[in-house]
Amino acid sequence: MKKILSMFALVTMLGLGFTGNTFAEDAAPVADAVATQTAPAADAAAIPATEVAPAEAAPAAAPAPVPNKGDTAWMLISTVLVTLMVIPGLALFYGGLVRQKNMLSVLMQVFMIFSLMAVLWTIYGYSVAFTGGSQFFGGLSKAFLAGITPDSLGATFSKGVYIPELVFVGFQLTFAAITPALIVGAFAERMKFSAILLFMAIWFTFSYLPLAHMVWYWDGPDAITDAASLETVVANAGWLWAKGALDFAGGTVVHINAGVAGLVGAIMVGKRIGYGKEALTPHSLTLTMVGAALLWVGWYGFNAGSNLEANGYAALAFVNTTIATAAATLAWSFTEWSLRGKPSMLGAASGAVAGLVAITPACGFVGPMGAIVIGLLVSPICYFFVAKVKYWLGYDDALDVFGIHAVGGIFGALATGVFVNPALGGAGVVDYVANGVAAYDFGAQMTAQVYAVVTAIVLSAVVSFIAFKIVDVLIGLRVSEEAEREGLDTSAHGERAYHN
Amino acid sequence: MKFVSAIIKPFKLDEVREALSNLGVQGITVTEVKGFGRQKGHTELYRGAEYVVDFLPKVKIEIAIQDDLLDQVIEAIEKSAATGKIGDGKIFVFNLEQVYRIRTGETGVEAL
Numbered sequence: 110m111k112k113i114l115s116m117f118a119l120v121t122m123l124g125l126g127f128t129g130n131t132f133a134e135d136a137a138p139v140a141d142a143v144a145t146q147t148a149p150a151a152d153a154a155a156i157p158a159t160e161v162a163p164a165e166a167a168p169a170a171a172p173a174p175v176p177n178k179g180d181t182a183w184m185l186i187s188t189v190l191v192t193l194m195v196i197p198g199l200a201l202f203y204g205g206l207v208r209q210k211n212m213l214s215v216l217m218q219v220f221m222i223f224s225l226m227a228v229l230w231t232i233y234g235y236s237v238a239f240t241g242g243s244q245f246f247g248g249l250s251k252a253f254l255a256g257i258t259p260d261s262l263g264a265t266f267s268k269g270v271y272i273p274e275l276v277f278v279g280f281q282l283t284f285a286a287i288t289p290a291l292i293v294g295a296f297a298e299r300m301k302f303s304a305i306l307l308f309m310a311i312w313f314t315f316s317y318l319p320l321a322h323m324v325w326y327w328d329g330p331d332a333i334t335d336a337a338s339l340e341t342v343v344a345n346a347g348w349l350w351a352k353g354a355l356d357f358a359g360g361t362v363v364h365i366n367a368g369v370a371g372l373v374g375a376i377m378v379g380k381r382i383g384y385g386k387e388a389l390t391p392h393s394l395t396l397t398m399v400g401a402a403l404l405w406v407g408w409y410g411f412n413a414g415s416n417l418e419a420n421g422y423a424a425l426a427f428v429n430t431t432i433a434t435a436a437a438t439l440a441w442s443f444t445e446w447s448l449r450g451k452p453s454m455l456g457a458a459s460g461a462v463a464g465l466v467a468i469t470p471a472c473g474f475v476g477p478m479g480a481i482v483i484g485l486l487v488s489p490i491c492y493f494f495v496a497k498v499k500y501w502l503g504y505d506d507a508l509d510v511f512g513i514h515a516v517g518g519i520f521g522a523l524a525t526g527v528f529v530n531p532a533l534g535g536a537g538v539v540d541y542v543a544n545g546v547a548a549y550d551f552g553a554q555m556t557a558q559v560y561a562v563v564t565a566i567v568l569s570a571v572v573s574f575i576a577f578k579i580v581d582v583l584i585g586l587r588v589s590e591e592a593e594r595e596g597l598d599t600s601a602h603g604e605r606a607y608h609n
Numbered sequence: 610m611k612f613v614s615a616i617i618k619p620f621k622l623d624e625v626r627e628a629l630s631n632l633g634v635q636g637i638t639v640t641e642v643k644g645f646g647r648q649k650g651h652t653e654l655y656r657g658a659e660y661v662v663d664f665l666p667k668v669k670i671e672i673a674i675q676d677d678l679l680d681q682v683i684e685a686i687e688k689s690a691a692t693g694k695i696g697d698g699k700i701f702v703f704n705l706e707q708v709y710r711i712r713t714g715e716t717g718v719e720a721l
Contacts, residue, residue, distance in 0.1 A: 388660040388662075389658070390653065390655060390660060391655055445654075449654055451654065453654060455655055455656060459656060492656075495656045495657050497657065499657060500657060
């Protein structure tokens with residue numbers, strides 16, 4: 110425990126060391142605050158002619174843009190919805206799936222990870238993810254949110270449309286907080302609480318932040334006026350953004366990233382005692398259903414909110430989220446029904462989550478029929494990994510973080526490249542130079558998607574492996590056998606979930 | 610005096626209690642139990658994990674009665690708890706040495 114505290118102290122000191130520069134740098138370019146950050150892969154923006162005209166007609170001496178109150182309100186609501194996904198949603202979804210003696214440990218892990226990441230995000234995470242630096246790692250000019258005031262503006266996907274930067278900070282905070290929390294399902298019921306917190310701090314810093322930067326960092330649409338300025342924007346942008354990889358709401362950044370870390374964790378932490386011999390059954394599928402339902406509802410903020418504006422593209426993402434999830438729920442249930450004889454509640458909930466994961470990168474790019482196809486296909490694929498591959502390979506991914514989030518995320522990322530095609534009903538990719546929809550090129554788009562998928566897998570696997578090794582050396586990964594048998598609720602947290 | 614312990618299907622409890630009350634049985638102790646007999650368990654599936662559940666939920670009822678009531682009690686339980694399907698349960702009969710009513714200190718048949 111002392112070691113952890115000293116780690117945190119170190120991180121804080123590093124942060125303090127950087128603030129000096131921070132203020133100095135930030136005093137200079139005010140425009141910096143205006144242009145930088147913005148999330149989901151470029152291009153989904155709506156650019157109806159009416160909006161373009163004033164934006165272009167307002168060069169030099171125009172007054173600073175004023176954020177639209179509707180956009181701001183929608184983004185605040187979206188941020189609340191993503192928070193709803195995590196603290197009650199994910200926690201209950203996972204909590205119901207573990208044994209009664211470990212219920213509180215899972216709730217506590219999700220709760221604490223959210224809180225830890227929220228603090229780290231504001232100290233240095235936002236700056237590393239959403240300021241310029243290299244193509245792989247941002248800078249520290251906005252560490253401690255230096256220079257960000259209620260008047261600071263953040264770009265959206267439409268030219269001349271801004272939201273308060275603080276809204277963007279808060280919205281992206283919830284993404285940074287849910288992603289590490291997703292991982293805990295893989296090594297649930299056996300890992301040391303202190304080890305989890307330390308691992309998450311390292312993984313967040315070296316896997317989440319760089320990937321978010323690589324996929325989502327760019328200078329915003331107003332920086333693009335002609336081919337030359339586009340080149341400048343591409344040169345400044347994150348590595349995968351520059352490659353043209355599409356990830357609307359976090360299929361690679363969130364789901365592949367977390368899922369792969371889960372697989373590495375499940376293998377390195379090892380199997381639960383009794384795995385394959387004793388019944389390790391979910392203690393409350395009722396709570397799991399409640400959690401899945403909260404995830405589904407919250408995911409509207411996650412996906413439609415990733416549009417950063419309340420417009421038709423937000424509506425597209427919203428509708429796609431519903432139907433892909435519904436299709437995936439049906440597909441999982443019918444798969445299970447035909448292969449195992451009974452359609453289970455857990456199967457329906459698992460299908461819903463798989464559908465939500467798969468539509469995440471695609472939601473603002475594909476059309477509704479593409480979303481249905483994505484939903485119908487993701488469930489059998491995830492089912493195959495969860496019900497077959499896991500047992501063939503013999504790893505104990507307790508709550509199927511890899512089988513659902515990584516596998517569903519990979520499928521979704523690739524399917525995005527296919528169904529973004531306007532010929533397949535997709536919305537296409539916006540060309541900010543011509544201010545229209547760019548021509549679709551299957552080969553180029555799929556290459557970019559594969560780059561993103563492989564980058565996410567390799568980055569997360571390597572960082573996770575090293576992080577687990579470090580944590581193992583410093584504090585050890587697993588609780589004692591005695592503590593595991595007793596249950597983490599009493600052995601690690603000194604309390605019980607239920608008093609019968 | 611006899612002590613009768615019967616394992617029955619949980620949903621038959623109310624019928625059994627009613628049949629015993631009609632005979633004048635003054636008290637029953639009920640316990641929720643798990644176990645197995647000749648009835649097979651069932652299989653539960655959680656995503657890919659398959660578990661055979663051997664121990665099925667049953668209800669155990671215990672009653673203390675005077676000797677001359679025994680045959681009627683057995684018959685009442687057999688009738689009311691039967692479904693004709695495997696898993697209906699069993700009845701165990703013991704000789705009961707002594708009974709004390711805690712409140713009054715009565716003993717024997719008086720205390721039943």
